Amino acid sequence: MDSRRLINVQTRLFLMIVFFTWILTAIFFALQYSRERDYKIASLDSHLQMQNAKILECIDDGKRITPQLVAAIDPGDSLRVTVIDLKGNVLYDSNGDVKVNHADRQEVKEAIATGHGFTKRRVSSTNNREYFYSATRGHGIVVRTALPYNHSLSEMLRANSVNSYIIVAIALIMSIIAWFAAHSISRSVKNLRNFANAAEFGDLSKYDSKSFPDDELGDISSHIVNLYKLQQATAEERDRNLRQAIYEQKEKNRIKHQLTNNINHEIKTPVHVIQACLETIENSGSQLDEAMKQELIDKAYANSNRLCSLIADLSVITRISDAPDQIQSAPVDVTSIVRQVADDMSVYPPEQQMRIHIEVPDGVTINGNHALVESIFRNLMVNAFNYSAGRDVTVKLVEETSDYYRFIFNDNGVGVAPEHLPHLFERFYRVDKGRSRSMGGTGLGLSIVKNAVLFHHGHIEVRNRKLGGLEFEFTLHK
Structure with a gap:
């Protein structure tokens, strides 16, 4: 038996919910503890900044910093006051004569740079005690006050334990709710499993589907009832696709x-x-x-x-x-290609010559293959000269969008019978086989035209003109 089956669905579901509940509780507790501690640190720093401001005000008034002045500003006996010039030299320290330069102290550097700085916890090099430091810059000096990390300060910065008890209590309540939810869901899962077993062996006569609850699991069971029909439909679809693939x-x-x-x-x-x-x-x-x-x-x-x-x-x-x-692609000047192909048609004998009307403006350029674009217009021209029996050929740009150009190529010849139109782009298809071979045609010209248009992400259509002749309409992507 699979070892996972040793723990039933209800227990596994309950343990999973409780696990994620307590993970979220721990994360929330850590965030709450950090926010509360940061708030208390900010409050303490704000209090010391006020003391710094008072001391700076006394210095600006010309008063001399003495222990009595410090005691008057802060009645407690634990406040340490240090006055430092902007080079880090200690001008006054309430703990005695200090010779060590303080320019490298973090709170002093921040105060000189920004006007205010603090350090949450650092051991003093003077008396080896841990202090909370807060410094403020004045006119040419920095006043720093500090409180030692004694029991009262540690208690003040400690997070409120009441909040912790509330968070733990909420987590316990959620765990109890998770137990009842897991029990309810597991009962539905058991009913669903029994139903699936009955459906697997095709014996649903003794199974009471009313035992399912009116919820999502009940909806799932109703879908399972249609399992046989879906399987049969899937098999038929698979066989149909297989026959289609074989036919293709x-x-x-x-x-x-x-x-x-x-x-x-x-x-x-x-x-x-x-x-x-x-x-x-x-x-x-x-x-x-x-x-x-x-x-x-x-x-x-x-x-x-x-x-x-x-x-x-x-x-x-x-x-x-x-x-x-x-096949390489590059900028192709369609206008110059059309004109070059038209010039090349002058080699035809006079009895096969046709008047070529070009209505393509300068600067029509696409990103494509020069040889294939040329093959489009050259094969259309050759096809018209050889088989249209007309006197005029027109190449016209009828539309330009941000994505493509739309062209029309037509002649005023005899056109072709409607039954031939759907096959004109097929390889080796000829409307008049004898005449095509006598003219030296290969039966591939219009097929090349269509494939070249498709290569340039375009579309081509052919139709008979109302006034006579064939008309090709196609697009070329820019």
Whole structure:
């Protein structure tokens, strides 16, 4: 049997309450004793300060300090008076001729510095008696009075014992109250334990729940009654979460498998084209005219560029998704990036050129990654130039807050069918697969845009414009 069970609940609870009660009583007693003693010391110091003031007044009036004058000021025969200059030399001492310099005495130093000082207990180097010292600074001198620690002074500074008896009596009364409280609580605990045992074995038919009191423990027992339902609900929730986790893992594996297949397909297509062109030149080069050879070389070169673009885009996607912490951030001038990307689009042939309208003011700066911010606007521009069939592109800053910038990028092209909109940011998704490949697209541009926006703690949406064309709305955190 556990050794803790040798002491019942009532006794343990009572001992715990009594322990803390007496700890608090001891702390309160110590604080009360200290406060009362400090008060009496302050009162004694105040009394001696008054004596010092009288002596200083007599000195200012030109009177000579004599035992008779000291006796007139304080009728008792125990008051010691010392007059000291500001260098610590003793000018007068009622106990006789004192040659020792008093500049190092604590009460003297404090009086010289602040005008008043006292020392509660120190042995005099003159007569080896313990004194209570109080010093006051006057004009060029310090008057110090002292009372010896005799029986009357010790009794005066001692704390009032009546208060101690009252504190102890209160602690005893609290201990008795603790006993009855522990008895009441332990009875409820015993009933609760019996109920818990019955609930554990599922046999509540013989248990009378009315034995519980109408208090917090009674509320606890009512919760235990619902233990079986809670256990069953918890088990069902656990199984449901487990099934959900298994489903999510399978879905992740499916997406990963699908992505791998897409990557393999996208890479194989340009590789097969390059291989076929080179094999044709290799095997039938002598039979081909120069125009056909050049066409095959151009086709192989175009597919090699497409393969390079695909690898570069996959590298960007992987870097954003798998290692965002390794991407460095620094102040980025968004305005200059937009203008640079717009200038770069001039390389497109005249039949694909579009008018670019930039409504982004100077000084739009965020803390981010320059290459990723550039990829946002460059991919949106390329997407509009290649697939929109429009004539105008607009980049506009529509909102600035303390936290972010909100941009709109749109074109006046043909837009896309509504069923394609939810999938535009998916990897390798193409609205027109044949046209996308013929334009050299990798199917990753808009996916890069979304991931770059998310890296900068932003959000992006796409919709068809009422007047035609696509409109992208996104935010970039400052």
